[in-house]
Amino acid sequence: MSETAANVEPIGKREKTKVANRQAILIAARAVFAELGYEAATVRDIIRGTDLASGTFYNYFKSKEEVFDALADDGARRFRPILRMARENAKSFEDYLHSAFVAYFHFIVQDNQLEGRPIEERRPHILRMDTPEMTAVYQEVRQSLEDAIAHGDAPHVDADYLACACIGIAQEVGSAMLRRSPHDIDAAADFVTGLLLKGLAGASR
Amino acid sequence: MSETAANVEPIGKREKTKVANRQAILIAARAVFAELGYEAATVRDIIRGTDLASGTFYNYFKSKEEVFDALADDGARRFRPILRMARENAKSFEDYLHSAFVAYFHFIVQDNQLEGRPIEERRPHILRMDTPEMTAVYQEVRQSLEDAIAHGDAPHVDADYLACACIGIAQEVGSAMLRRSPHDIDAAADFVTGLLLKGLAGASR
DNA sequence: CACAAAAGTGACGAAACGTCAATTTGCGAC
DNA sequence: GTCGCAAATTGACGTTTCGTCACTTTTGTG
Numbered sequence: 099m100s101e102t103a104a105n106v107e108p109i110g111k112r113e114k115t116k117v118a119n120r121q122a123i124l125i126a127a128r129a130v131f132a133e134l135g136y137e138a139a140t141v142r143d144i145i146r147g148t149d150l151a152s153g154t155f156y157n158y159f160k161s162k163e164e165v166f167d168a169l170a171d172d173g174a175r176r177f178r179p180i181l182r183m184a185r186e187n188a189k190s191f192e193d194y195l196h197s198a199f200v201a202y203f204h205f206i207v208q209d210n211q212l213e214g215r216p217i218e219e220r221r222p223h224i225l226r227m228d229t230p231e232m233t234a235v236y237q238e239v240r241q242s243l244e245d246a247i248a249h250g251d252a253p254h255v256d257a258d259y260l261a262c263a264c265i266g267i268a269q270e271v272g273s274a275m276l277r278r279s280p281h282d283i284d285a286a287a288d289f290v291t292g293l294l295l296k297g298l299a300g301a302s303r
Numbered sequence: 304m305s306e307t308a309a310n311v312e313p314i315g316k317r318e319k320t321k322v323a324n325r326q327a328i329l330i331a332a333r334a335v336f337a338e339l340g341y342e343a344a345t346v347r348d349i350i351r352g353t354d355l356a357s358g359t360f361y362n363y364f365k366s367k368e369e370v371f372d373a374l375a376d377d378g379a380r381r382f383r384p385i386l387r388m389a390r391e392n393a394k395s396f397e398d399y400l401h402s403a404f405v406a407y408f409h410f411i412v413q414d415n416q417l418e419g420r421p422i423e424e425r426r427p428h429i430l431r432m433d434t435p436e437m438t439a440v441y442q443e444v445r446q447s448l449e450d451a452i453a454h455g456d457a458p459h460v461d462a463d464y465l466a467c468a469c470i471g472i473a474q475e476v477g478s479a480m481l482r483r484s485p486h487d488i489d490a491a492a493d494f495v496t497g498l499l500l501k502g503l504a505g506a507s508r
Numbered sequence: 509c510a511c512a513a514a515a516g517t518g519a520c521g522a523a524a525c526g527t528c529a530a531t532t533t534g535c536g537a538c
Numbered sequence: 539g540t541c542g543c544a545a546a547t548t549g550a551c552g553t554t555t556c557g558t559c560a561c562t563t564t565t566g567t568g
Contacts, residue, residue, distance in 0.1 A: 110534075110535075111533085111534060111535090112533090112534060112535080112545075112546080115533095115534095115546085116546085119546095119547095137366075137368050140523085140524060140525090141524075141525075141526090142523090142524065142525085150547080150548090151547060151548045151549060152524095152525090152526090152548085152549070153526085153527075153528085153547070153548060153549065153550095154546080154547055154548070155526095156526065156527080157546070157547080160526095161342070161525095161526095163342045218433060222342075255494070255498075256490075256494060258479055259476050259479055259491065259494050259495075260498075262475040262476050262478070262479040263471075263472045263475060263476055263494075263495065263498060265475055266468075266470075266471030266472045266473075266474055266475030266476065267468045267471045267472060268471075269471055269475075270467040270468060270470055270471030270474075271464050271467050271468055271471065273467070274463055274464055274467040286464065289460070289461060289464050289468075290464075290468065292502075293460075293465075293468060293499070293502065294498070294502055295502045296501070296502040297497075297498065297499055297500045297501040297502035315565075315566070316564085316565065316566090317514070317515080317564090317565060317566075320515085320564095320565095321515085324515095324516095345554085345555060345556090346555075346556075346557090347554090347555065347556085355516075355517090356516060356517040356518060357517085357518070357555095357556090357557090358516070358517055358518065358519095358557085358558075358559085359515080359516055359517070360557095361556095361557065361558080362515070362516080365557095366556095366557095
């Protein structure tokens, strides 16, 4: 302990500007996608939003597409611990489902605060579900569901299909919720939780 | 009836080549997207797949993006009557749900027969749900659900959310099914139908 | 057949792409 | 501190794609 408890990350300036530049590109990209829409945006538009030169962009990303994937991946990375906490703090399976959906709906509301073009145009047309962090989120969901099944809180169902169903429901109902105002996060979460646990009978108010 | 019952469509050569050219572009685009992936494909790649000149492309579409939307729209247009038949022939609400899912899963299996790049890369990243035919499919689903509710076959739930949930489930579970082989259409349809009608309890085998 | 309107053509300027030789910056050795 | 090397940045450059438009060809009509 001769070194004080100072910085656990003895980061040099090299690495520091590297993360800073990467971050600057991502932030600029997010703004550009929101303002011009994903399709219309160009790599040049993105770097214009930073103080970097055009060539530098290619030190960090191969293409606009890769930038978007990185943004999506970052979102998933930020969401994962939230999801994990929902699991660890849940008092029951129903409680887990409900708080996980609340967390997700809350997350996407936050994530779309930026003004600009309609949300659909901000992104490429089909969302890749196969980036590393996206896969991790899927695994997290699936694991929770398998645990619940093993623990007797849920019947023996196909955990893969069930995880996909949960994610599909979250995405589509989440989008529908974003289209309404005000955003009724709790109502949406109640709806989907009831639907999953008891089927249609459970989805009514 | 002095005119013979001849051709109900007095189509001149003008209109005929117009539809033919449009179709040629769509077919070439489908092949190009499958081979190169949507992002990598260029407008030039697409017209190279036809015997048209580059300028002609822009008589039909404004951009690669618009071509994709037209392809998606065509898919929805082809699927809609299938969905309608499922509704009209259904003997019960459960029967409707099941046959609608079977029809959708069958449809996407057919629609991805082409070899080439992985399916995720064939399309832009996020699927627009706001093209005319896509909206019509959504309305069709929602209408069926509202009818079922009014007819007492389903409880009083938020039909918008329910329609979105059904579509989200269909998309995600459908993708999961495509990843498996052989494609177990009936198993998947049983799963989602049970899930919707009885919740988790109904989704087990 | 003649003529007008519609559609097709491909060359062209503009714009974006991705690369790379030259330059600047960071870091350890002395 | 400063020297030297490696890593990172820069922006100009050749290349590719874009979208347009003046011109040609095709189609329908009188």
